Amino acid sequence: MKRIAFIGLGVMGMPMCCNLIKAGYPMAVYARRPETLKKVVAEGAEAKSSSAEASKNADVIITMLPDSPEVEAVVLGPSGVLEGARPGSILIDMSSIAPSASKRIAARLGECGVRMLEAPVSGGQPGAIAGTLSIMVGGDQADFEECEEILKVMGKSVVRVGGIGAGNTVKLCNQIIVALNIAAVGEAFSLGTKAGVDPAVIFSAIRGGLAGSNAMDAKIPLVLERDFDPGFRIDLHIKDLANALQTGRDLTVPLPFTSLIMQVLQALKVESKGDLDHGAIMTFFEELAEVTISK
């Protein structure tokens, strides 16, 4: 069985790591916080003193970090993965980062004979706990096949979508659509509600038709209950859309709607809503119209 190193034991990484331990994989870990290390050691992992040390005897090194700078620091920085990883090992970066950063890191690793897959996920903490994430993998087909069994411990849907960069690109497409579909619902329901129609009735009247979406089905019941507990935080959605806009600049792809929803998210952050679920995008439109989409 492949020996795994796991770095990035946050709300997502911790349950993903624990699922791999339960599946029987020998696990080395590194974390800055002693209490995090303690917790995962209790599950059966071996604590190491740095990312380099954790990577030393690993066949597969998994990172699950907030954004591109953190991945670059942990992988390429001092006492990082690259200092410890042996040639022939594979880094699976499961963070959601800029595709350009992903390609840059893969190129640097390649110079040292370390392979890389990117495997951003969707499905949130519940999916991480249940091992039912959707995983969008970018990288070589052979490397993907070598790691598929490991990825399937963490995900229900594990799809290779192309070469390195493609995984994070697909994740960005996903995040653009999710943000805009929530905005569409927020704007439309603010109009309908202010016109005097019961929003629950609007929901039941249109959800089965062409306007129906998984975002509407997920978020309208929550907004009706005024439940904005994350879920997926607005701050994280800002991070993803910043990467989308950067990618648009890199490739000269104008993104007028993404650009506009990014401003909406910034406005919500100004209102200290960065820690709320992204369903709270709808509150931007409620405030514009001075109306509340509730039961």
Added chain:
Amino acid sequence: MKRIAFIGLGVMGMPMCCNLIKAGYPMAVYARRPETLKKVVAEGAEAKSSSAEASKNADVIITMLPDSPEVEAVVLGPSGVLEGARPGSILIDMSSIAPSASKRIAARLGECGVRMLEAPVSGGQPGAIAGTLSIMVGGDQADFEECEEILKVMGKSVVRVGGIGAGNTVKLCNQIIVALNIAAVGEAFSLGTKAGVDPAVIFSAIRGGLAGSNAMDAKIPLVLERDFDPGFRIDLHIKDLANALQTGRDLTVPLPFTSLIMQVLQALKVESKGDLDHGAIMTFFEELAEVTISK
């Protein structure tokens, strides 16, 4: 069985009228074009010389017209419905018009003892032919119950969403969301495709998750085949969004995203794409990025 008059025998109205005739309703019709009248008379309708004449002996008068001005002209204008309709009869306006126009017409009819339901539909010509439209009804509960049987001949989902104006309001909510969900898909897939990812792969990777929508499921397969035959024409979507923006002004509901997608639709009209299916909204983003979302 109620005697029906039907005015507005276009691509939607004709099959709706024919379904009512098949269901056994005595039917009077008026149309300006002799060939239209001839066709529906062959189905069993009785041709009349004006909207007023068609309405004279009817219990229920149905109108299915392009927009508010046409409905106001046919209902309130010279030789119109109101000149012929007897007190106690009911107008069911199944056009998609501005909620304010709908309320205005209902008020004017009410002064003469004629009741009104508004019952805009979604489902397009295939739904009209199959009798499987979704019908969003606004008006009094008692009037709704009186006409429910008739509406169920034309629609699979027949829901009363509130008083007069509510039906068209819900329709506008629906149209805002549909336009924006198509735009979201167009913008995201243009980015992903220009980044080198196969759009069919993006589709299969994200459609089951939070980004999934009925608009994506309906339109991505068509754009991949470069099939922009209507379906629902961009010109009609412009009409609906004009009514949405007007309603937003009436109620002081700012609609930044609807406003932006309206400009996109106008740009497409400049390119002579008004007669294409609204799936062609995606071509706006393709052209911005100089990329083609195709197989």
